[in-house]
Amino acid sequence: MTSPPRPASSHREVLRDLLARIVDGEFGAGTALPSETRLAEHYGVARGTVRNALAGLADRGMVSPVQGAGWIVQSTLHTQSFVELRSxxxxxxxxxxxxxxxxxxxxxxxxxxxxxxxxxxxxxxxxxxxxxxxxxxxxxxxxxxxxxxxxxxxxxxxxxxxxxxxxxxxxxxxxxxxxxxxxxxxxxxxxxxxxxxxxxxxxxxxxxxxxxxxxxxxxxxxxxxxxxxxDTVTFQVQASSVSNTLTRSEFSPG
Amino acid sequence: MTSPPRPASSHREVLRDLLARIVDGEFGAGTALPSETRLAEHYGVARGTVRNALAGLADRGMVSPVQGAGWIVQSTLHTQSFVELRSxxxxxxxxxxxxxxxxxxxxxxxxxxxxxxxxxxxxxxxxxxxxxxxxxxxxxxxxxxxxxxxxxxxxxxxxxxxxxxxxxxxxxxxxxxxxxxxxxxxxxxxxxxxxxxxxxxxxxxxxxxxxxxxxxxxxxxxxxxxxxxxDTVTFQVQASSVSNTLTRSEFSPG
DNA sequence: TAGTGGTCTAGACCACCGT
DNA sequence: CGGTGGTCTAGACCACTAT
Missing domain, CATH: 3.40.1410.10 (Chorismate lyase-like)
Structure with a gap:
């Protein structure tokens, strides 16, 4: 709602847009995303498609679902998983x-x-x-x-x-x-x-x-x-109750 | 079909049963599971429920989907993910x-x-x-x-x-x-x-x-x-195109 | 070409959370 | 209590793989 509705036919587009909005700071760490129903209306897709996109964000350790409360932003950092970057x-x-x-x-x-x-x-x-x-x-x-x-x-x-x-x-x-x-x-x-x-x-x-x-x-x-x-490469894991994401990182974060 | 149809109301039960069958060796590593449609009939649930269960197996690195071919068994070992065992x-x-x-x-x-x-x-x-x-x-x-x-x-x-x-x-x-x-x-x-x-x-x-x-x-x-x-504890990762699973392991596998 | 997974829809009911 | 996520259904179409 804070940004104009964008056409999104697939869950990948919804994921990409949500990811961008999180990285851009529209939704801060520890805050809840709009509800699945609201997001579905916003993007003009079915709720299942939104859930599919959210699952992708959860796989990356960026959000985690809390029943009854909403999807909480856990990290605003965009990391790519271990096998997304195969080599x-x-x-x-x-x-x-x-x-x-x-x-x-x-x-x-x-x-x-x-x-x-x-x-x-x-x-x-x-x-x-x-x-x-x-x-x-x-x-x-x-x-x-x-x-x-x-x-x-x-x-x-x-x-x-x-x-x-x-x-x-x-x-x-x-x-x-x-x-x-x-x-x-x-x-x-x-x-x-x-x-x-x-x-x-x-x-x-x-x-x-x-x-x-x-x-x-x-x-x-x-x-x-x-x-x-x-001190050259570190392996990072974002682990949530939904899934784990392993990432290589260039430098050990202090 | 190799075992009698069992009542399964939720995707967790389907997951549990499939996991057991894989660990028991009914489906060997490198072979394909029965199709989603067949599994849905077998368990008496909708295809979506079967897919939900299969996604859980994929999260554990046990199967991975190949479009047009089926769900391939990648590992017959049952591991628990990093956050399933929180501490x-x-x-x-x-x-x-x-x-x-x-x-x-x-x-x-x-x-x-x-x-x-x-x-x-x-x-x-x-x-x-x-x-x-x-x-x-x-x-x-x-x-x-x-x-x-x-x-x-x-x-x-x-x-x-x-x-x-x-x-x-x-x-x-x-x-x-x-x-x-x-x-x-x-x-x-x-x-x-x-x-x-x-x-x-x-x-x-x-x-x-x-x-x-x-x-x-x-x-x-x-x-x-x-x-x-x-030489006391090793961290294990099963990484597939779908997701990563991090596990602690008691001893380094030769 | 037939069968498989990938995706989407539209609707439904439940368990759970906060007010 | 109203709203949220968790789950399930039934059907549909597509892209891809195998033969």
Whole structure:
């Protein structure tokens, strides 16, 4: 009501508009949005469509519903979720930074027990192991060791060593899209190999993310470990009773 | 159809049943569930109700929808999301472990810049700072430093120092429920204070989670830092194009 | 082309919150 | 009590996938 009614045919448009209005400060943190019914009238859609849009905002941790009271604004910050920005490169670009990558080693080998289990291939099957460093605006922030199953090995090996987005290449050139990924996050001390590639003291703390990616058909694409330098990248979670949103963040918020 | 039709009035029952069937292996990873229409007939509900249930499974990272193809089973493991198990103690109990806690210090002070911003109070307002260690089955796994705003300080200070679940007490005794929380996850070296309380070498890697919790009304409840020993607790993320689920895990999966 | 999920509509009843 | 979100129904059309 505070802004003129805008035509919105889909719940995405309603979401986009509500998101903009929240980010712009029209609805402050801790305040309630107009009721679903009012929003439906405002946008000229059915209530279900509004609820669909609100669910999207809740997924991003921006609002949370309180029965009987309304939708409360929890955060006025617009964050994109972990899988919306599937790759390191996509995420970097969305932050206005330039992603880079450099392959240090690409070796054919046979799957270890863990690799075989994660990639759902037979133990000792052929895999391609790639070691890359990743940069933001030219600064090294992450070391990545990834194992690819045989059906992808040849195509991965053909990618230029300084390609900044392997995931983009896989999607656009090979038609292989990541639909789902499991991550395990913990902290580890830098090994001597890590310290050489990342330029930090041995045994200094690194944030480790172990990752298995899958196609929409549930077929494993890769299993890998990312090791992030501290104070360069932080993982953020907006957790509400409705859902969780995981986000990468450029810098640790004080 | 493989099992007899069961009466299911709400989407929660449908969700529960589908979840059980997936965990039981009736639908294997990588395979498609019966179509929404078929499921609706099977359970005797409308298609929308089935979709509601499926969305819940997708939130847990167990299935993901593929337009034109069906709902693909991504994981047959039942995990509970980060906020379903709001507190350390609730999570520990769900894993069959015994949570413990011990307050090492509880001091009244004035809010630092960061604390004031996170708790949305005036700088130098009174806060209560509590330092606790947390144990699983008697073993120390985490060190927690939390700041509470003035409106909660008195009640928090009255909690016994060895209370195993502060969140439970806040909810059941004070009626203060966490509806939303922001987390930032990174890695830090152990300070000398950390090393003394956690029993590790100084500068050894710790997983740090900085956390701000809010009531359903968006009012900040606490701001704190948790520092986890490595190899005791891992954070897991099931990320799909639909949503993310963050989970704590007792032990790092090889 | 047949079947699947994605989306939208319009209406209904309930549980819950604040006044 | 009136208003709000939570849920469910029944039907419709579209875009996409598989065959």
């Amino acid at each position: 390191f490169a996509q995420w970097a670009r969305s932050k206005g930074m330039t992603p880079g990558g450099l392959v240090h080693a690409a070796e054919h080998g046979t799957a270890s027990g863990t690799e075989a289990r994660k990639l759902r291939v037979a133990p000792r099957s052929p895999v391609l192991r790639v070691t890359r460093t990743r940069t933001l605006d030219g600064r090294v922030v992450m070391l990545e060791r990834t194992a690819y199953p045989e059906w992808l090995a040849e195509r991965i090996a053909a990618i230029p060593p300084d390609e900044s987005s392997v995931v983009d290449v896989m999607q656009t050139e090979f038609g292989v899209t990541t639909a789902h990924a499991d991550h395990a996050i913990d902290a580890v001390p830098a090994s001597s190999a890590d310290s050489a590639l990342l330029g930090v003291r041995r045994s200094s703390p690194l944030l480790r993310v172990r990752r298995t990616s899958f196609t929409s058909g549930g077929r494993p694409i890769e299993y890998g470990e990312d090791r992030y330098l501290p | 350390f103690a609730q999570w520990a109990r769900s894993k069959g472990m015994t949570p413990g806690g011990l307050v090492h210090a509880a001091e009244h002070g004035t809010a630092s810049g960061t604390e004031a911003r996170k708790l949305r109070v005036a700088p130098r307002s009174p806060v209560l700072r509590v330092t606790r260690t947390r144990t699983l089955d008697g073993r120390v796994v985490m060190l927690e430093r939390t700041a509470y705003p003035e409106w909660l300080a008195e009640r928090i200070a009255a909690i016994p120092p060895d209370e195993s679940s502060v969140v439970d007490v806040m909810q059941t005794e004070f009626g203060v429920t966490t509806a939303h929380a922001d987390h930032a996850i990174d890695a830090v070296p152990a300070s000398s204070a950390d090393s003394a309380l956690l029993g590790v070498r100084r500068s050894s890697p710790l997983l740090r989670v900085r956390r701000t919790s809010f009531t359903s009304g968006g009012r900040p409840i606490e701001y704190g830092e948790d520092r986890y020993l490595p």
